[in-house]
Amino acid sequence: MRIWLPPVLLAALLYGLSVGMPVLEPLFQWLQPDKQTVIYDRESFLFLLQNHLLLVVVSAAVGTFMAVTGGIFATRPSGRDFLPLVSQVASIGQTFPPVAVLALAVPVLGFGEAPILIALILYGLLPILRNTLAGLEGVDPTVREAARGMGMSPGQILFRAELPLAGRVILAGIRTSVTINIATAAIGSTIGARNLGDPVIAGLVNGNTAYVLQGAILIGLLALTTDSLFEALERIWDRRFSPQAAV
Amino acid sequence: MLVTKPASNVMVPNRVIPALGVLALVLVWLLDLGAIQPNRIVPGTGHGLLSAVGWLGAGMVTLTLAASILLSLFPLRLRYPLLLGLVGFSLAALPLLLDVFAGRHLPEASPYARSTIGAGFWSLLFLLSLMLIEIVGRLRAGRGLQLVLLVVIVGSWLMLLRGEGLASLSLVREFNARPDEFEQALWTHLALAFGAVTFSAGLAFVLALKMIRSPAWQRPVLGAVSFLQTIPSLAVFGLLIAPLGALSSAFPALQSLGIRGIGWAPALLALIAYSLLPMVRNTFVAITEVPENLADAGRGMGMTERQLFFKLKLPLALPVIIEGVRITTIQAIGLTAVAALIGAGGFGAFIFQGLGQAAMDLVLLGALPTIALALLADALFTMVGDSLKPTPATT
Numbered sequence: 001m002r003i004w005l006p007p008v009l010l011a012a013l014l015y016g017l018s019v020g021m022p023v024l025e026p027l028f029q030w031l032q033p034d035k036q037t038v039i040y041d042r043e044s045f046l047f048l049l050q051n052h053l054l055l056v057v058v059s060a061a062v063g064t065f066m067a068v069t070g071g072i073f074a075t076r077p078s079g080r081d082f083l084p085l086v087s088q089v090a091s092i093g094q095t096f097p098p099v100a101v102l103a104l105a106v107p108v109l110g111f112g113e114a115p116i117l118i119a120l121i122l123y124g125l126l127p128i129l130r131n132t133l134a135g136l137e138g139v140d141p142t143v144r145e146a147a148r149g150m151g152m153s154p155g156q157i158l159f160r161a162e163l164p165l166a167g168r169v170i171l172a173g174i175r176t177s178v179t180i181n182i183a184t185a186a187i188g189s190t191i192g193a194r195n196l197g198d199p200v201i202a203g204l205v206n207g208n209t210a211y212v213l214q215g216a217i218l219i220g221l222l223a224l225t226t227d228s229l230f231e232a233l234e235r236i237w238d239r240r241f242s243p244q245a246a247v
Numbered sequence: 248m249l250v251t252k253p254a255s256n257v258m259v260p261n262r263v264i265p266a267l268g269v270l271a272l273v274l275v276w277l278l279d280l281g282a283i284q285p286n287r288i289v290p291g292t293g294h295g296l297l298s299a300v301g302w303l304g305a306g307m308v309t310l311t312l313a314a315s316i317l318l319s320l321f322p323l324r325l326r327y328p329l330l331l332g333l334v335g336f337s338l339a340a341l342p343l344l345l346d347v348f349a350g351r352h353l354p355e356a357s358p359y360a361r362s363t364i365g366a367g368f369w370s371l372l373f374l375l376s377l378m379l380i381e382i383v384g385r386l387r388a389g390r391g392l393q394l395v396l397l398v399v400i401v402g403s404w405l406m407l408l409r410g411e412g413l414a415s416l417s418l419v420r421e422f423n424a425r426p427d428e429f430e431q432a433l434w435t436h437l438a439l440a441f442g443a444v445t446f447s448a449g450l451a452f453v454l455a456l457k458m459i460r461s462p463a464w465q466r467p468v469l470g471a472v473s474f475l476q477t478i479p480s481l482a483v484f485g486l487l488i489a490p491l492g493a494l495s496s497a498f499p500a501l502q503s504l505g506i507r508g509i510g511w512a513p514a515l516l517a518l519i520a521y522s523l524l525p526m527v528r529n530t531f532v533a534i535t536e537v538p539e540n541l542a543d544a545g546r547g548m549g550m551t552e553r554q555l556f557f558k559l560k561l562p563l564a565l566p567v568i569i570e571g572v573r574i575t576t577i578q579a580i581g582l583t584a585v586a587a588l589i590g591a592g593g594f595g596a597f598i599f600q601g602l603g604q605a606a607m608d609l610v611l612l613g614a615l616p617t618i619a620l621a622l623l624a625d626a627l628f629t630m631v632g633d634s635l636k637p638t639p640a641t642t
Contacts, residue, residue: 031489081262084384085377092380095625096618097581103598103614108366109609183479187585191604201484204588209489209508216485220478227477 004230010225016047017221021214024122026211038210040199045218052195052222055185060178068170069126071132072158075199083133091128098184106191116188124177129132131173135166168237175230182223186215196222200207263381264319264330268312271374275308278367281348284417285601286359287606293365299348308344308371310338315378315634334378335396341372346412353415361417363608390630397626417608418615429612435595436620438445439586440579441510443518448572450519451526458531468527483520484589487513501580514591518582523573529571533564566632573628580621584613594620 021039028038074080074086101123105115140164147161189197196219203211276312279293280300297305311333318330349362383393413419422429475483492508495501537560546560587595597613600606 026554072626083267085263085381088380088384089377092622092625095577095621097577097584097621098623099581099584099595099598100614100617103602103610106602106610108369111605179477183481186479187588190599192589197481201588202479203485204509209492212485212488216482219482220486223479223482 014221018049025087032210040211048196056181063121063125067128068132075136090126093126111192116193120181124181127176128173135169136154139165186219261319265316267378268316271455272312274370275367279365280367281365282363284361331382338375339400342407349415362416364417421608421612432475432594436583439583443579444576447519447522447526451530455530456525471523472527475520479584483517509590511591514586518579525571525574530568533567537563566636569632576619576624584617
C-alpha cells in the first residue's frame with residue numbers, strides 16, 4: 001500500500017486546492033495588493049482541472065493505441081519493410097518542438113479543442129512508438145523461439161511473451177508522453193482550450209501575478225501527481241513481472 | 248537501442264515507397280493545394296490541384312509520383328539512385344507549384360491579395376520528405392551525401408522563396424513586413440537557448456564530478472533535476488514571476504540590468520533548470536561508464552589521476568556528453584518558444600502574436616524557423632558526436 005501513498009496524497013492536495021482556492025484569498029491579496037480580484041473566477045478550478053485531465057487522458061489513450069498498433073505492425077514479418085522509416089520518423093518527429101506542433105495545428109484545423117487534441121495525440125504517440133519498437137526489438141530472440149517451440153501461435157507469442165516483456169519499456173514511453181502532454185495542453189489554452197493554462201495566460205495578459213500563481217501551482221501539482229502515479233505503476237509492474245528486480 | 252536492418256537484397260520490390268506514393272497521390276488530388284486570400288485575415292477560397300496549377304502542373308505532379316511508385320517496384324539495379332534523383336529534384340522544385348498557382352490566380356488589381364499554402368501542398372511536402380528519408384536509408388548514404396541533399400533542397404527553397412514569383416505568398420509577406428524583427432527574434436532565440444545550454448553544461452559538469460567523488464550526492468542531485476524536469480514549462484515560468492519580481496523591486500539595481508519578473512531573466516533561469524536533467528544524467532553516465540580496465544591500463548602507464556581524467560576518461564566520455572548536449576539544445580530551442588509568453592522574445596513571439604491576431608502565416612513564421620533550428624541543432628550535434636567516437640560508428 002505504501003506505493004500508492006504519494007499519488008493519493010498529491011491527488012488529494014490537488015483536489016483540495018482546486019476546490020478550496022478561494023480560502024487562500026488573504027494570502028493572494030497580500031501578494032497582489034493592487035488588484036480587486038485575486039482569485040481567478042471566470043471558471044471554477046475544478047472544471048479547468050477536469051478539462052485538462054480529459055484532454056491528457058484521451059490523447060494518451062488514443063496515442064497509446066495507435067503507437068502500440070503501429071509498433072506491432074512494423075515488427076511483424078508483413079510490416080517489416082516499414083520498420084526503418086517508422087523508427088526514423090519516431091526519432092525525427094521528437095526533435096519537433098511541441099509548441100511548434102501545436103502552432104502548426106491551428107492553421108490546418110482552426111482554434112479550439114480539436115486541434116489541441118490532434119496535436120497532443122500526434123506528438124504524444126512518438127515517444128510511445130519509439131519505446132514500443134525498442135521494447136519489441138529488445139525481446140530476446142530465444143524467448144520467441146522457446147514460445148514457438150511450445151506450440152504458441154504468432155498471436156499467442158505476441159500477447160503472452162513479447163508484449164509482457166516489452167511492457168515496462170512501453171509504460172516508460174507512456175510516462176514521457178503524458179508528462180510532455182500535460183505541459184503542452186497547458187500551452188494549448190493560448191489557442192482556445194479551457195484548462196489550467198487559462199489562469200496563467202489570463203494573469204500574464206492582465207499583469208495579475210496571483211492568477212499566474214494559482215494556475216502554475218495547480219499545473220505543477222497535476223504533473224507531480226501523474227508522475228508519482230506512473231512511478232507507482234512502474235514499481236508494481238517490476239514486482240509482478242520481475243520479482244528479483246523489485247528490491 | 249533499435250537495430251534497423253537494411254534490406255540485404257536490393258532487388259526485393261520496395262513496398263514503402265508505393266504506399267507513400269499512393270497516399271500522396273490521393274491527398275494531393277483530394278485536398279486544396281493553396282488558397283487566395285483577399286487580405287491578411289479573411290479566409291480565402293481554396294483551389295484543388297487541377298484548378299490551382301492547371302492540366303500541365305497537375306499532370307507533372309501525378310507523373311512524378313507515378314514514376315516513383317513504378318520505379319520502386321521494378322527490380323532495377325540503379326533503382327534507388329534514380330529514385331533519389333527524382334524525389335530530391337521534386338522536393339527542390341516544389342515551391343514552383345506555388346509560384347504557378349499565384350501566377351494563375353492572384354488578382355493583379357488588389358495589392359492586399361495573397362496566396363496561402365494549403366493542406367495538399369503540406370501533405371505532398373511531408374510524404375516526399377518521408378520518401379527521401381526511406382531512400383537515403385536504403386542507400387545507406389553517408390553524411391556527405393545527406394549534407395549535399397540538404398544544401399541543394401534548402402538552397403533551392405530559399406532562392407525560390409526570395410524570387411519575384413512567390414512575393415505574394417502570405418508567409419513571405421509576413422516576413423517582408425518585419426525583416427528586422429525576424430533577425431532580432433533569431434538572435435534572441437539563439438542567445439537564450441545556447442546561453443542556457445552553455446551555462447547548464449558547466450553546472451552539470453561540476454555536479455557530475457561531485458556525484459562521482461561523493462556517491463551520497465547521487466540520489467539527491469538526480470532526484471532534484473528530474474523533479475525540475477517534471478514541472479510543466481508554463482508553470483515554471485509562472486512560478487518564477489513572483490520571486491523575481493519581488494527581488495527586482497527590492498533591489499532596483501537589478502532592474503537596470505533587465506532582471507524582472509518577466510523578460511529574459513526568468514526565461515533563462517527556467518531553461519537552465521530544464522537543461523540540467525539530460526546534461527547531468529549523460530555527463531555522469533558517460534564518465535562512470537568508461538571501462539575500468541582502460542583506466543587501469545592508463546595507471547599502468549604511469550598516468551596521474553588528473554592525466555587519467557583529462558587524457559583518457561573525458562575523451563572517451565565525450566560522445567555521450569555531446570548526446571546530452573544535443574537533447575538539451577533541442578529541448579531548449581522548443582522551450583524558448585514558450586518563454587515568449589513571459590516576454591522573452593524569440594520566434595515564440597511571432598507564434599503567440601499570430602495566434603492573438605488570428606494571422607496564421609505569422610504563426611508559421613514563428614513555428615517553421617523554430618522547427619528548422621531544432622532540426623539543425625539535431626544534425627549538427629549528431630555529426631559532432633559521430634566524429635568524436637573513437638571507433639567506427641555502429642548502429
